[in-house]
Each structure stands twice: as C-alpha cells, then as structure tokens.
Amino acid sequence: MTKILGILSGKSGVGKTTVSMNLGIALGNHGKNVILVDADLERPNLGLYLGVIKPEATLHGALKGEISLGDALYMHRSGLKVILGDISEQDIGNKFKKLKLLISELENKADVVILDTGGFNKELADVIDLAIIVVSPEMPAVADALRAVNVLQTSGVKLLGCIVNKVSQILDVTIENIQTILGVPVIAVIPDDKKMKEAVKLKHPIVYSHPEADSSSVFDALALCLxxxxDDRRRNT
Ligand SMILES: Nc1ncnc2c1ncn2[C@@H]1O[C@H](COP(=O)(O)OP(=O)(O)O)[C@@H](O)[C@H]1O
Ligand SMILES: [Mg+2]
Known part of the structure; x- marks a missing residue:
C-alpha cells in the first residue's frame, strides 16, 4: 500500500524542500520506490533545486484537468521520480480536494509518495497518512511548528517525528528543549552544512552530489531507520 508522507513545517525557509528531495533519494537508495511531489502549490520551487526551470507538464496542469498526473512524472538523474509545480500558477480553487484525488491516482505506483509542502494547512491533513515536521533551532520556528503538531494530533495522521535542520554550534533552543516543547521525537539532526550551497549551485540534492557530506550521512541514516x-511493522501485521 502506498503511504503518503507530508514534509511539513510551521515556518518557511526551514528546509522542507531540502529534506524532501534528499530523504526521497536516500529512501530510494535503501530500496524504496519513491515519488516526490512538489505540493507547495503557491510557491513550487523544487524544480529550481533540480535544475528544471520551466517544466512542460506540472502538478498544476493536472489540478486544472489539462493532463493526467502520470504525464507530469519526471525522472531526476539520481533515479528520484518527481512531479513538479508551475511557478507562474497561483489561482486554483478547491486545490486540496483536487490534490487528494490526484494523489490517490498514485496508489500502488510507489511505496512512498513524499509531498514537499508549503508549510502546514489543516486541509493537508486530509491528504497525507504520515507526517514529518521540519524545524530550525530557533524559537519562532519551534513555536510555529507546535501549532502544526497540535492540529496534526487531532487528525488521523501519524506524526513520525521532527527533523531539526541547519544545526550549528550555538543554538537558540537545544535539541532536548525542541523535543520537550513539541512533544514529538527528534528523528534527525541535520547540520548547517557548508556543502549545501555547492549542491544547490550544481542543481542537485546533496545526497546525490556530495554523498560524503555530513548532512548526507544523516539523510542516509534516517532513511535506513524509516x-x-x-518493514518491521509490515512483518508484525
Ligand atoms: N542543512 C542545511 N545546511 C545549509 N543550508 C541549508 C540546509 N537546509 C536547507 N538549507 C538552505 O536553506 C534555504 C531554504 O531551504 P528550503 O529547503 O528551500 O526551505 P523550505 O522548503 O522549508 O522553504 C535554501 O537556501 C537551502 O539550500
Ligand atoms: Mg520549499
């Protein structure tokens, strides 16, 4: 059964797109069939990170009924399958209802569909089965993440945990405090990685361009853990 995993946050700029694409590749490296969808409907920029500025077929085209979602599937050099958004599109009514319908078309086409989202929206809880919250170690980001956690906890979504990203030597909030405030386990701590800029410049996710980088090892370990x-849960059911 295909699982829909939402990568969410309270605040933008904390690293959702970075986590989505790198975790997607890392899960693929561990044998999972992954489709990554740019579900940041207002500001879809995943394509820019992958060197695709103007994709011909997009999620927005499928949301408008112009193409089928399968037509928008694009394969990155790493082997990661992605569905990109159209940066110039904004005005789509009932978008989360339509998104839910479209995503259901991917059932049995992947083990995991990762949704790189624009943050958090109550209606997204209806689209996803699993969620990971990305947060940076700063109070405003943690406070905003808490709002998303609270909403998720009243939904049927399983919250896998929180990823603390861009962690440097001096922290506003410690990892322990983030875990206490959010009340969810911290499942990965990703360093503020200088090599990330090089990867962005190369238009490749860091796990692909710099597999030896510190942050790449964290993505690899997290994917293996997930x-x-x-697999354990499947064996026990
Ligand atoms: N671990 C990291 N180390 C250094 N820079 C990072 C890291 N994670 C993300 N970034 C940078 O932070 C910026 C915002 O990341 P992005 O993934 O686009 O955030 P979001 O999708 O949450 O808006 C980008 O320039 C990205 O390259
Ligand atoms: Mg993003």
Missing part, C-alpha cells in the same frame, strides 16, 4: 521501522 525503512527498517516500516
């Missing part, structure tokens, strides 16, 4: 957990 895969083992998933």
């Amino acid at each position: 895969v083992n957990d998933y």
Whole structure:
C-alpha cells in the first residue's frame, strides 16, 4: 500500500524542500520506490533545486484537468521520480480536494509518495497518512511548528517525528528543549552544512552530489531507520 508522507513545517525557509528531495533519494537508495511531489502549490520551487526551470507538464496542469498526473512524472538523474509545480500558477480553487484525488491516482505506483509542502494547512491533513515536521533551532520556528503538531494530533495522521535542520554550534533552543516543547521525537539532526550551497549551485540534492557530506550521512541514516521501522511493522501485521 502506498503511504503518503507530508514534509511539513510551521515556518518557511526551514528546509522542507531540502529534506524532501534528499530523504526521497536516500529512501530510494535503501530500496524504496519513491515519488516526490512538489505540493507547495503557491510557491513550487523544487524544480529550481533540480535544475528544471520551466517544466512542460506540472502538478498544476493536472489540478486544472489539462493532463493526467502520470504525464507530469519526471525522472531526476539520481533515479528520484518527481512531479513538479508551475511557478507562474497561483489561482486554483478547491486545490486540496483536487490534490487528494490526484494523489490517490498514485496508489500502488510507489511505496512512498513524499509531498514537499508549503508549510502546514489543516486541509493537508486530509491528504497525507504520515507526517514529518521540519524545524530550525530557533524559537519562532519551534513555536510555529507546535501549532502544526497540535492540529496534526487531532487528525488521523501519524506524526513520525521532527527533523531539526541547519544545526550549528550555538543554538537558540537545544535539541532536548525542541523535543520537550513539541512533544514529538527528534528523528534527525541535520547540520548547517557548508556543502549545501555547492549542491544547490550544481542543481542537485546533496545526497546525490556530495554523498560524503555530513548532512548526507544523516539523510542516509534516517532513511535506513524509516525503512527498517516500516518493514518491521509490515512483518508484525
Ligand atoms: N542543512 C542545511 N545546511 C545549509 N543550508 C541549508 C540546509 N537546509 C536547507 N538549507 C538552505 O536553506 C534555504 C531554504 O531551504 P528550503 O529547503 O528551500 O526551505 P523550505 O522548503 O522549508 O522553504 C535554501 O537556501 C537551502 O539550500
Ligand atoms: Mg520549499
């Protein structure tokens, strides 16, 4: 059964797109069939990170009924399958209802569909089965993440945990405090990685362009953990 995993946050700029694409590749490296969808409907910029400025077929085209979602599937050099958005599109009514319908077309086409989102929206809880919250170690980001956690906890979505991204030597909030404030486990701590800029310049996710980088090792370990957990649960059901 295909699982829909939303990468969410309270605040923008904390690293959702970075996490989505790198975790997607890392899960693929551990044998999972992944489709990554740019579900940041207002500001879809995943394509820019992958060197695709104006994709011909997009999620927005499918949301408007012009193409089928399968037509918008694009394969990155790493082997990651992605569905990109149209940066110039904005005005789509009932978008989350339509998104839910479209995503259901991917059932059985992947083990995991990752949604790189624009943050958090109550209606998104209806589209996803699983969620990961990305937060940076700053109070405003943690406070905004808490609002998303609270809403998720009243929904049927399983919250896998929180990823603390862009962690440097001096922290506004410690990892322990983030875990206490949010009340969810911290499942990965990703360093503020100088090599990330090089990867962005190359238009490749860091796991692909710099597999030896510190942050790449964290993505790899997290993917392995998620895969083992998933396989254990399947064996026990
Ligand atoms: N671990 C990291 N180390 C250094 N820079 C990072 C890291 N994670 C993300 N960034 C940078 O932070 C910026 C915002 O990241 P992005 O993934 O677009 O955030 P979001 O999708 O949440 O808006 C980008 O310039 C990205 O390259
Ligand atoms: Mg983003």
